[in-house]
Amino acid sequence: MSENENSITERLIASAGIAKGMRVLDIGCGNGVVSFLLLEAVGPEGEVIGIDINGSALEMAKHRAQSSNVSNVKFCVADISAHLPELGVFDAAFGRRVLMYLQDPVSALKNISSNVKSGGVVAFQESDSTITPARITSLPLHEKVNQWIWRTVEREGGNLHMGFELPTVLTESGFIVENVKAEAIIQGQKLHYPFSTVVRAILPRIVEQGIATEAEIDIDTLEQRLKEERPKSCVFISDLAFSVLARKP
């Protein structure tokens, strides 16, 4: 995950008013990167609960919590398609790149609504490939790598248009949408997004989905090949990160 995407997340956390002492739910927390950003916002007097269906991703999150010696961030295996009354009620719920993986995000959000206090905030950051890649200069390898990532997510059932759909999904789930925005994830000579790190992380999935072969990807030389392709002044938008801020009535 790039600094770029984490900075977008930090700004969304701040604009959602997530602050010291709050109890916050991180939906689809994965390895806990967002949970720890939330933890900084709520401080030692607050609490963050991260939930995910993937137990092995949660192990990394739990390990980080143990090694940082913090007890006010907890991680539990849970499917947000189900009612989760055992989690209790939260001041705010947050999620990054999770709604795009759900078959029925509206019904999941209706479930989550019962875990959010009246007037509480829900905030989501979701990717969208509808108008990307966007560029002036042709960058064939960048375009190819971008396609490997997006096509894999699509074959796995991901919704590549969740960003544009966010306001509708939140409204249909009974929340009042207060703010929507989209920020560009840029690859450039200095604005460097670690494409090859992402590809390395999902390489088995790219191959399994039949999107590209290991030989074609050639992961050990990929970063260098991308660097060589980028001209001095280049701006390549690989993703739009949509953020939505909504409130439970």
Ligand SMILES: C[S@@+](CC[C@H](N)C(=O)[O-])C[C@H]1O[C@@H](n2cnc3c(N)ncnc32)[C@H](O)[C@@H]1O
């Ligand atoms: C792309 S990852 C994002 C992880 C984390 N939010 C982040 O931004 O670093 C999507 C996560 O959503 C989780 N997920 C997908 N469907 C879910 C569900 N029904 N309930 C809970 N988590 C789910 C996946 O297991 C995965 O960890």
